[in-house]
Amino acid sequence: MQKIYSRPLSLKDTSTHYCPGCGHGIAHRLVCEVIDELGIRERVIAIAPVGCAVIAYDYWDFDVSEAAHGRAMAVATGIKRMRPENIVFTYQGDGDLAAIGTAETIHTANRGENITVIFINNAVYGMTGGQMAPTTLLGQKTATTPGGRTPELYGYPLKISEMLAVLPGVKYIERVSLHSPPEVLKAKRAITQAFKNQMDGVGFSLVEIIAACPTYWGMSPQKAQQWIPEGMLKEFPLGRIK
Amino acid sequence: MTGSKKKMLISGNEAIGAGAIRAGCVFYAGYPITPQNELTSYMAEHMPAAGRVFIQAESELAAINMVFGAAAAGARAMTSSSSPGVSLKQEGISYIAGAQLPAVIVNIMRGGPGLGNISPSQSDYFQATRSGGHGDYHSIVLAPASVPEAYTLMQRAFALSETYRGPVILLGDGMLGQMMEVVELDTGTKAPAVTKKPWALTGCKGRQPNIVRSIYLKEGALEKFNLLLQKKYHLIRQREQRYESFAVDDARVIIVAYGTMARIAKQAVMALRKKGKKAGLIRPITLWPFPASAFSVLGRPRQKFLVTEMSYGQMLEDVRLTLEGRAEVSFLGRAGGGIPSEEEITARAMRLLQ
Structure with a gap:
């Protein structure tokens, strides 16, 4: 029998701690597939966020640094400036990248640091128990918006990718989703582009991945995938932003 | 030129910068705050000229975390600030201690609490010597009394940070930062050799992947790690009192x-x-x-x-x-x-x- 599909070399052979239906598993794998295909595993330095993916190095088989909550891009800046020959990427959730780390995000992008950013947007804080994220939809119930997010009290879902697109230092932004196989393939193409850009010295590249969090959306894994086009994508339309 | 000396009349802030460059510091990130601005300006001029990295960060938080990154990548890295800015850096200093990274932090103290004023002060002694950030850790704290001593202690700071893999704070005050004295600068081109850093993030070519971390979730793992830190601090107490x-x-x-x-x-x-x-x-x-x-x-x-x-x-x-x-x-x-x-x-x- 011929083996035609297998675990990427960059992905460790281990069991997952992520919940059923969580987007991190697919996103981790896509990143690892791309790294393998581009042949850069031995050059990669990743920065893990604070959030559910804090122990991403339990899955990734390459050099990884932790960062304080929200500071991944500042850490990435320090690494990339000292080792421009390495391929540096951050992997951050919506709370990390678009709430506590907003300043680092905007200024790293504005400096045009030649790094790759994988931004997981699931509209909720997972690790701490399902609180409101900056990207939480209006009406969405979370641990801190028990009656649903209202603009009067909580403001609006933050479209950080669109905000970043106006900065001249930003070279590539695409929003993708993981809710169906065709979308997963598109996500992989975007991730590939974002890494290729860094290898070619193009500059700051970000892929926003809309991912499901069935546990804190209060849905079955299947229902959560359906809710992505029905809810999330109405607020966060897919496609190339820059 | 190796080993030659040059006498110069410079401020404490400039002497700290000169000492850092002499020590082989290759990465500086800082944010403006009085009374340490001459140090940031000195680095802005001299670091790029020497082929090294200078970044004006968007905040003290960003600056200390850039230092975290540079240090994780194996570089000699530093940041500097004055009291209110150093308060902001405490998060990063705690992570640097937790991840056992070598880094140097300069605090040219001013009056507090709050915004206080820009006059010299020694009110951050507790913050510097009692962790400052969260968790059971220590920074080695060096206190120069003159501009020439600031120059030499800055070099010592980098050496200590690499020997013990942790944060070293150079604690001066606005008076030291601003006053000028004659310093004999060592203009020899050779910086001290970089300590071997097999833990550094360089890409995993030819070795197992390295991880820079301060999280320990498994039962008992964090206590074990803390005991390791305490052992290190015990050694520092025995060896490094000056x-x-x-x-x-x-x-x-x-x-x-x-x-x-x-x-x-x-x-x-x-x-x-x-x-x-x-x-x-x-x-x-x-x-x-x-x-x-x-x-x-x-x-x-x-x-x-x-x-x-x-x-x-x-x-x-x-x-x-x-x-x-x-x-x-x-x-x-x-x-x-x-x-x-x-x-x-x-x-x-x-x-x-x-």
């Missing part, structure tokens, strides 16, 4: 002061000696580890101690803890712009000698 003592052997009153305050105290000791009064000085150079060894033969009957600081009594606690009630300890301190004068110190010492 101080200057002056005329203490027969002294009946010993003044204890650090940094620029120690220079004023030394003047007071000399004035007292001229009057035939038996006064002496202990000047801690390492604030953590506190130089308890300076006090080991002291605390004889009738020997008194006078701690003087530009604060309302912070190092005072370490002196009391060290003497453990063996001798009377008095305190003279001013802050918020006030500086204990030579006359005030002399007068207080005279009263203690009566």
Whole structure:
């Protein structure tokens, strides 16, 4: 029998701690597939966020640094400036990248640091128990918006990718989703582009991945995938932003 | 040119920058704040000129985390600020200690609390010597009393940070940062060799992947890691205490002061000696580890101690803890712009000698 599909070399052979239906598993794998295909595993330095993916190095088989909550891009800046020959990427959730780390995000992008950013947007804080994220939809119930997010009290879902697109230092932004196989393939193409850009010295590249969090959306894994086009994508339309 | 020397009249801030460059610092990130701006400007001019990295960060948080990244990548890295900015850096310093990364942080102290003012102060002693950020950790804290000493201690700071893999704080005050003195700069081109850093993130070519981390979730793992840190701190306490003592052997009153305050105290000791009064000085150079060894033969009957600081009594606690009630300890301190004068110190010492 011929083996035609297998675990990427960059992905460790281990069991997952992520919940059923969580987007991190697919996103981790896509990143690892791309790294393998581009042949850069031995050059990669990743920065893990604070959030559910804090122990991403339990899955990734390459050099990884932790960062304080929200500071991944500042850490990435320090690494990339000292080792421009390495391929540096951050992997951050919506709370990390678009709430506590907003300043680092905007200024790293504005400096045009030649790094790759994988931004997981699931509209909720997972690790701490399902609180409101900056990207939480209006009406969405979370641990801190028990009656649903209202603009009067909580403001609006933050479209950080669109905000970043106006900065001249930003070279590539695409929003993708993981809710169906065709979308997963598109996500992989975007991730590939974002890494290729860094290898070619193009500059700051970000892929926003809309991912499901069935546990804190209060849905079955299947229902959560359906809710992505029905809810999330109405607020966060897919496609190339820059 | 190797090994040659050049005398220059420069400020403390500039001397710190020169010392860092001499020590082989290749990465600097900072954010403007008075009274340390000359240091940031010095680095902006000299780091890129030497083919090294200078970044003006968007915040103190970003600056210290850039240093975290550069250090994780194996580089000699530093940041600098003054009191309110150093408060912001505490998160990063805790992570640097937790991830066991070598890094140097300069604090040119100003008056507080809050925004305070830009006058010299020593009110951040507690913050520097008692962790400052969250968790059971220590930074090694060095306190220069002159511009030339700032230059040499800055080089020592990098060496210590690499030997012990942790944060080292150079603690000066606005007076030290701003005043100018003659410094003999070592213009030899060779910086000290970089310590081997097999843990650094360089890409996993030819080895197993490295992980820089400070999270330990498995049961018992964090306690084990903390015990490792404590072992390291014990070693530092044994090996790295530094101080200057002056005329203490027969002294009946010993003044204890650090940094620029120690220079004023030394003047007071000399004035007292001229009057035939038996006064002496202990000047801690390492604030953590506190130089308890300076006090080991002291605390004889009738020997008194006078701690003087530009604060309302912070190092005072370490002196009391060290003497453990063996001798009377008095305190003279001013802050918020006030500086204990030579006359005030002399007068207080005279009263203690009566």
